[in-house]
Amino acid sequence: GAVVSQHPSWVICKSGTSVKIECRSLDFQATTMFWYRQFPKQSLMLMATSNEGSKATYEQGVEKDKFLINHASLTLSTLTVTSAHPEDSSFYICSALQGTNYGYTFGSGTRLTVV
Amino acid sequence: QKEVEQNSGPLSVPEGAIASLNCTYSDRGSQSFFWYRQYSGKSPELIMSIYSNGDKEDGRFTAQLNKASQYVSLLIRDSQPSDSATYLCAVNLRGSARQLTFGSGTQLTVLP
Numbered sequence: 551g552a553v554v555s556q557h558p559s560w561v562i563c564k565s566g567t568s569v570k571i572e573c574r575s576l577d578f579q580a581t582t583m584f585w586y587r588q589f590p591k592q593s594l595m596l597m598a599t600s601n602e603g604s605k606a607t608y609e610q611g612v613e614k615d616k617f618l619i620n621h622a623s624l625t626l627s628t629l630t631v632t633s634a635h636p637e638d639s640s641f642y643i644c645s646a647l648q649g650t651n652y653g654y655t656f657g658s659g660t661r662l663t664v665v
Numbered sequence: 666q667k668e669v670e671q672n673s674g675p676l677s678v679p680e681g682a683i684a685s686l687n688c689t690y691s692d693r694g695s696q697s698f699f700w701y702r703q704y705s706g707k708s709p710e711l712i713m714s715i716y717s718n719g720d721k722e723d724g725r726f727t728a729q730l731n732k733a734s735q736y737v738s739l740l741i742r743d744s745q746p747s748d749s750a751t752y753l754c755a756v757n758l759r760g761s762a763r764q765l766t767f768g769s770g771t772q773l774t775v776l777p
Binding site: 582584592593594599641647 | 699706707708709710711753763764765766767768769770
């Protein structure tokens with residue numbers, strides 16, 4: 551089946567530094583990638599939607615200059631958390647949409663802790 | 666009103682019983698509905714998708730959709746302790762460009 555590889559699975563960084571999270575679709579072309587954030591005991595909240603070769607569309611309240619999304623190819627999308635702060639500590643999950651098929655494949659998630 | 670609502674639980678059922686999870690959504694024009702299971706610290710995994718009114722069965726799982734009532738449910742028969750997890754209802758709301766909107770999740774515990 552379709553697989554999305556997400557790395558790293560966990561990362562601890564110092565406040566003020568930047569962290570890059572990668573999601574790769576291993577056996578299909580991900581025309582659209584969704585990025586979610588999940589705080590403890592809460593549901594997934596959509597941060598942004600990116601289409602290959604286009605600028606990402608951010609949800610209301612999500613700072614586009616802080617959460618940089620790049621979807622330069624059909625198999626790779628990245629989320630960079632810039633100038634991270636402790637309140638950015640969360641579980642970040644990507645989800646790829648496979649072209650016209652109505653299938654969403656989730657990455658395994660990245661646990662970010664900012665100290 | 667939240668766009669996708671679920672009872673947060675927790676819901677506890679004994680092993681072997683039927684667990685019933687419910688979800689309502691606000692947009693009558695929504696077309697696609699999904700149930701995901703999420704274990705603590707893990708990413709969601711798809712259990713069922715349903716697009717048409719009625720029941721859809723897959724093993725011990727049955728999804729039920731009633732678009733007139735804007736209601737989708739998930740039944741888990743012969744519940745096992747390994748089914749203990751948070752169950753997330755997700756809806757592709759009309760006009761949302763295929764984004765999924767998630768409910769808050771229902772925490773299910775199956776007691777041995």
